[in-house]
Amino acid sequence: PDDSATILSALASQDDTAVATLLESLPVEHRIKLWQDLPRDRKLDVLVEMRSDPREILIDATAETDWVALFSDIEAEDLLELMDSLPNRIVHLAYAELDAQQQRFFRAATQFDDDEVGHWLTHDLLVLPLNAKVRDGLRLIRRNVPRHCDTIFLVNRSGQFSAAVRLTQIFGSPEHVPLVELIEDNMTVLKGNDESTNASLQVQRSGYAALPVVDDSNKLLGRLDITSASELINEFYERQVMATAGMDEDEDLFSPVAKSARNRALWLGINLLTAFLASWFIGLFEATLQQVVALAVLMPVVASMGGIAGSQTLTLIVRGLALGQVSPANRKALMIKELKVGGVNGVIWAVVIGVVAYFWFTDALLGMVICLAILFNIVAAALAGVLVPVMLDKFKIDPALSGSVILTTVTDIVGFVAFLGLGTLFLL
Amino acid sequence: PDDSATILSALASQDDTAVATLLESLPVEHRIKLWQDLPRDRKLDVLVEMRSDPREILIDATAETDWVALFSDIEAEDLLELMDSLPNRIVHLAYAELDAQQQRFFRAATQFDDDEVGHWLTHDLLVLPLNAKVRDGLRLIRRNVPRHCDTIFLVNRSGQFSAAVRLTQIFGSPEHVPLVELIEDNMTVLKGNDESTNASLQVQRSGYAALPVVDDSNKLLGRLDITSASELINEFYERQVMATAGMDEDEDLFSPVAKSARNRALWLGINLLTAFLASWFIGLFEATLQQVVALAVLMPVVASMGGIAGSQTLTLIVRGLALGQVSPANRKALMIKELKVGGVNGVIWAVVIGVVAYFWFTDALLGMVICLAILFNIVAAALAGVLVPVMLDKFKIDPALSGSVILTTVTDIVGFVAFLGLGTLFLL
Known part of the structure; x- marks a missing residue:
């Protein structure tokens, strides 16, 4: 109890994200204990900051009767973040706690998928009619300026977005000046169904604290602020990192063993199929292996050099696709360059490995067989490293997730068949 | 020429980062051509936004005599971003173009390493003495507010940071009110030698557009704004993604073949050593392989299941380390949980694979030998998946870079030795 009192007083000075990060790092029983001891007025804010899987543990541990109190200050944005983790009836409970305006915001956001900007809008806006003057702007600013809001949006009578004026422009100008004389040139306007990662990058580099978001008929829906944008981008990157091991970004350090095993089993199963496929190809050369056992000894070298070379190309292309840098216009040039790089490294390492194999097995x-197999496999790896992610992207499959397993299958099979095939030709 | 004129006019409406991204996506000759056609007043800003490797191509293509014109508006921040890509004498040239104040900023920043906040400061500040009033604040704001600046910093007579006041607080208050009555509680103050990724995360979640940065004696050095913070975090993530394939985040889509081959050769070489090590272990069982060729056929299955299971644990732990969620306090609990997950998946897949092998080779x-080997290897992979990154982190080696190659070496060797060793015991 003493211990937990110390922790709680230390947490009092930490922000919500820091508390969320700490909760995620605790084994389940400790996490639930600390969660129960957390001051009630912080619980919702902390929950919103957590990743889904660790959060669901706490949601399951919260009694049905406690939710009403937790939802006393809930806003549409909080509910949007939490809704996928909450049972349906709790979502309804929370929705009922929203005031009419927040309910409208919530319904508007759920019109958009969660990979669209419209789902992640902020509705705290400074808005004035197109004919407003500096005087009106100053009055508005003096009342209340929302977080990360550095512009006033001007709308016409139908609520369509027309232009934006920086707050700092307004302070410096005489009261009678019309705001339209102070508007920003070239401010990017986002659409509600823009892809969220790209839109977030535009916010990050705009130099504004937020960008306006409109619907198809140019009606102002809200704004995407730089905090939401940064969170969306961080999530995008985390998804990429976790995808390389076939996991998703919500994976909990301490999820229950059964759940965690289930999450990972699929990836192991897919990998098993590809491994058996490679084995089947090796099996075609059983007779060769029986006579030249050195081939069995050196098989991993051929497969792994191809795998590494291929994954280097793959990683570069996947990043290029994510940044919008790989397109039909430069695909051919990229392919040629990667083939050249593969050729250079292929020749170098083929010779090194050939010489080592020669001395090892005299x-x-x-030596010649493995030399040719390595060269062939590294060049094939470069080819696959470009083609696999480009094809996956074309079929709208995430190359960060599926790319490496497909690529390794290709390099394993090409490597084994080249090595054992050449071995059958020259060594029997 | 028509074509290039079209591109150039399209670029006119794009921001600097978009132009930088486009330049990076072009093959070298096209990149240099477009760069030469770019309006001179945009060149420096675009260059600053590019990744180092693709940028260096353009730097090499710029005539020595052109630099003076390019540097006409250079600021300390630009030079800090570019200096690692520029030859020393060009850095001196640029330094000479800075005014006295910018030179001072530049020297101050280079006192810090580039993984410290002090290196990435913004020096455009709103600063007032501690006894200033709202009237003084308003006068300051009306003159000029820098980008992403939502607070005025108050300093004492020795230039030490005391507190911050939100600009929005100032508009709403009568002119005679002392600013100290409006200060923010709990604003995080960064130190110049704070680690830059962590500090950047603090800026992102602070709700402010920037946080103040001080030196050891609390003297105000500058501020870290949310744009710089977001760029530093994006770089951190990109580094992690690229590190999984042994590359760095500056790798150019179209770097010259020789350079690209050299960049990747080291990683291939390290991998080759580990592959030969695995082969050497297989070689210990030559006699067994000669008699039971099915072992050679199934070897890749054992190795790859261990590799995948291990990399799942590794990826989870590496993220936990990066987020500060893995510590001596929860290491043991984590290890136990991962061993349990490994045990569950180990048993399931060992049985599946054992049955398949039994039917395949009757x-x-x-079947029993591969079943035991798989179980053993998946459990060992869980153990290594926790221990390898934790040890690397202890020795200050980046686990995102070196973790996977060490882990795969462990799972390969454990898998081969277990499988072939058990085969020797039971099948001869």
């Missing part, structure tokens, strides 16, 4: 033909 | 003993 067999010049074996 | 050999019950072989």
